[in-house]
Amino acid sequence: MSIRLTNIAKTFGRTTALEPLDLNIADGELVGLLGPSGSGKTTLLRIIAGLEQPDRSRTSSIHFGERDVTNVHVRDRRIGFVFQHYALFRHMSVFDNIAFGLTALPRRERPSASEIRTRVNRLLEMVRLEEFAKRYPAQLSGGQQQRVSLARALALKPDVLLLDEPFGALDAKVRQELRRWLRHLHDELGFTSVFVTHDQEEALELSDRVVVMSNGRIEQIDEPDTLYRHPANRFVFEFLGDVNRLEGNVQDGELTCGEARLSVDLPDGHQELLMRPHELKLLEAQSPHSRLPVTVTSASPIGAEVWVELVADWLSEPWLATVRHADFERLHIKRGQRLFVEPRRWHRFGNAETHDQEVEIIS
Amino acid sequence: MIATFTGTAQKRVLPGFGLSLGITLLFVSLVLLLPMTSLVGQLAGLSLAEYWAIITEERVVASYMITIGAAAVAAIVNAFFGLLMAWVLVRYEFPGRRLLDALMDLPFALPTAVAGITLATMYSSSGFMGKLLAPLGIEISYTWVGIALAMAFTSIPFVVRTVQPVLEDLPQEIDEAALTLGASDTLAFRRVILPHLWPALVTGTGLAFVRSLGEFGAVIFIAGNMPFETEITSLMIFVKLQEYDYVGASAIASVVLAVSLLLLLALNLWQGRFIRRLHGGKG
Numbered sequence: 001m002s003i004r005l006t007n008i009a010k011t012f013g014r015t016t017a018l019e020p021l022d023l024n025i026a027d028g029e030l031v032g033l034l035g036p037s038g039s040g041k042t043t044l045l046r047i048i049a050g051l052e053q054p055d056r057s058r059t060s061s062i063h064f065g066e067r068d069v070t071n072v073h074v075r076d077r078r079i080g081f082v083f084q085h086y087a088l089f090r091h092m093s094v095f096d097n098i099a100f101g102l103t104a105l106p107r108r109e110r111p112s113a114s115e116i117r118t119r120v121n122r123l124l125e126m127v128r129l130e131e132f133a134k135r136y137p138a139q140l141s142g143g144q145q146q147r148v149s150l151a152r153a154l155a156l157k158p159d160v161l162l163l164d165e166p167f168g169a170l171d172a173k174v175r176q177e178l179r180r181w182l183r184h185l186h187d188e189l190g191f192t193s194v195f196v197t198h199d200q201e202e203a204l205e206l207s208d209r210v211v212v213m214s215n216g217r218i219e220q221i222d223e224p225d226t227l228y229r230h231p232a233n234r235f236v237f238e239f240l241g242d243v244n245r246l247e248g249n250v251q252d253g254e255l256t257c258g259e260a261r262l263s264v265d266l267p268d269g270h271q272e273l274l275m276r277p278h279e280l281k282l283l284e285a286q287s288p289h290s291r292l293p294v295t296v297t298s299a300s301p302i303g304a305e306v307w308v309e310l311v312a313d314w315l316s317e318p319w320l321a322t323v324r325h326a327d328f329e330r331l332h333i334k335r336g337q338r339l340f341v342e343p344r345r346w347h348r349f350g351n352a353e354t355h356d357q358e359v360e361i362i363s
Numbered sequence: 364m365i366a367t368f369t370g371t372a373q374k375r376v377l378p379g380f381g382l383s384l385g386i387t388l389l390f391v392s393l394v395l396l397l398p399m400t401s402l403v404g405q406l407a408g409l410s411l412a413e414y415w416a417i418i419t420e421e422r423v424v425a426s427y428m429i430t431i432g433a434a435a436v437a438a439i440v441n442a443f444f445g446l447l448m449a450w451v452l453v454r455y456e457f458p459g460r461r462l463l464d465a466l467m468d469l470p471f472a473l474p475t476a477v478a479g480i481t482l483a484t485m486y487s488s489s490g491f492m493g494k495l496l497a498p499l500g501i502e503i504s505y506t507w508v509g510i511a512l513a514m515a516f517t518s519i520p521f522v523v524r525t526v527q528p529v530l531e532d533l534p535q536e537i538d539e540a541a542l543t544l545g546a547s548d549t550l551a552f553r554r555v556i557l558p559h560l561w562p563a564l565v566t567g568t569g570l571a572f573v574r575s576l577g578e579f580g581a582v583i584f585i586a587g588n589m590p591f592e593t594e595i596t597s598l599m600i601f602v603k604l605q606e607y608d609y610v611g612a613s614a615i616a617s618v619v620l621a622v623s624l625l626l627l628l629a630l631n632l633w634q635g636r637f638i639r640r641l642h643g644g645k646g
Binding site: 049051074075076079080081083085087088089090091092100101104105149152153155156 | 534536537539540541542543544545546547550554555558559
């Protein structure tokens with residue numbers, strides 16, 4: 001079921017939580033709402049759910065498919081909602097929690113007791129918690145509780161599944177596992193889902209499309225790949241990953257900042273360049289294009305890469321470079337070592353222009 | 364390392380188990396057990412038949428009925444309004460919430476006799492409320508309704524103060540979860556919120572009931588104290604004391620005490636079972 005938001009805004013008292021926005025989500029899509037806290041992403045999700053009312057306006061509307069749900073109560077919207085802290089009914093067993101939505105149906109529509117049992121058992125199987133049916137939520141781990149809450153939300157076969165920071169309260173490993181599992185489930189069952197997260201990695205890994213938000217505004221909506229490679233503005237660029245900043249004055253095609261120099265094809269004047277950690281190359285000697293001397297302050301192997309922290313007199317804050325283990329060993333990187341950085345490419349966001357200027361440096 | 368029970372193995376804020384338990388027991392003995400033992404001691408001079416005769420005297424039995432009946436009505440009324448007040452205090456933000464919150468404890472702070480006199484004058488036929496109700500044929504002062512009213516006044520904080528923290532512990536997400544699953548407001552309340560509050564509500568109501576059984580100051584002024592009609596058990600004890608019949612007073616008091624103790628014990632056992640379920644463990 002597709003979701004169509006038109007001119008939706010929300011103010012709480014005098015603070016604006018959401019500026020008027022439009023959003024279209026296709027049938028069967030898995031969309032992540034990504035943003036820092038206070039960006040309005042949870043408010044937007046709750047408005048879609050009907051837990052929050054958008055500001056009244058004649059032109060604003062919410063459609064699920066062809067159905068206008070703008071004034072439909074949350075209980076009649078046919079949504080499934082998963083809360084960050086699970087919100088399980090603690091006095092009910094796992095089975096009764098999952099069965100709640102079915103037993104809450106008006107008598108005419110309610111399936112028979114045996115039918116409910118079959119359906120709950122199927123859901124328990126789907127979330128792989130068959131043996132836990134009789135347990136109480138307090139006897140389950142966080143990951144198991146979140147799976148129960150997901151099964152509970154899916155029991156009524158909702159048109160739309162909404163998840164509010166579903167993995168936020170779990171530890172890293174369980175989070176990763178559940179994330180893959182949710183993606184799998186989504187592909188299998190084909191429901192439309194929207195989830196909220198402040199974790200860019202989670203948004204990029206899980207979503208078909210990501211909606212990046214800040215200060216109650218949508219900054220960019222794109223597929224993860226496009227988003228990462230072609231951020232619409234500086235906020236998106238900075239929010240999606242670590243950023244190294246180089247500020248300096250350009251004269252005759254050379255940017256200088258203290259003892260640092262970099263050949264750039266830019267007009268004269270003050271410039272700020274941004275680089276991702278993986279866009280930095282570490283060298284033992286300076287290259288013809290650049291002279292950016294740095295000192296290594298720490299090197300930590302994290303997964304497939306080594307994270308190297310770099311400082312220099314000409315840097316106001318340290319830089320972070322990620323290097324492959326092979327390069328790490330070849331350069332014998334250790335703390336206190338002096339190296340040279342060469343950017344493979346850099347990005348620049350002008351004040352007026354919205355699109356970034358990317359420059360590849362061919363060496 | 365081998366674990367020891369000496370208390371030196373682990374650092375705790377309070378001094379060792381032995382000392383703290385000792386002081387606790389001493390305090391309980393001095394303040395609670397000693398007076399109660401002497402009360403039971405008073406009864407030693409009585410034979411079982413004499414004891415039975417005192418506690419089943421017609422006028423006393425009538426007072427049991429009145430006390431229990433009025434206390435039950437007061438407790439049920441308090442269960443309802445106490446829940447409502449706790450709900451309002453926890454779930455809504457409004458100007459004066461703090462003040463209302465503090466006001467809840469007033470019945471604890473006010474001398475019960477003062478409350479009793481105030482209620483009695485207010486609801487008597489010449490009082491402010493009494494004048495309003497008299498044309499409708501409703502009498503409150505000097506009837507069991509007045510007794511229940513005074514009891515409700517002194518015991519309402521028990522319900523509010525036991526339900527309030529449990530309600531604060533119940534996140535709003537829980538109601539929202541029920542709503543997203545299609546539950547109507549009444550169903551969400553009945554199947555999700557109420558079961559959660561049930562142990563606290565029953566405990567609070569139980570405490571209010573037990574408190575009402577022993578209430579004296581607030582009740583005697585409004586009760587009118589007509590034998591067989593508006594005499595409460597505490598008054599019977601007081602009457603015996605005034606007649607210097609200490610043994611008789613103790614006998615009746617022992618009945619009130621036994622009923623209260625049994626109720627409190629039952630509440631505790633029942634609540635413990637429920638709480639184990641909410642917090643893990645085999646329910």
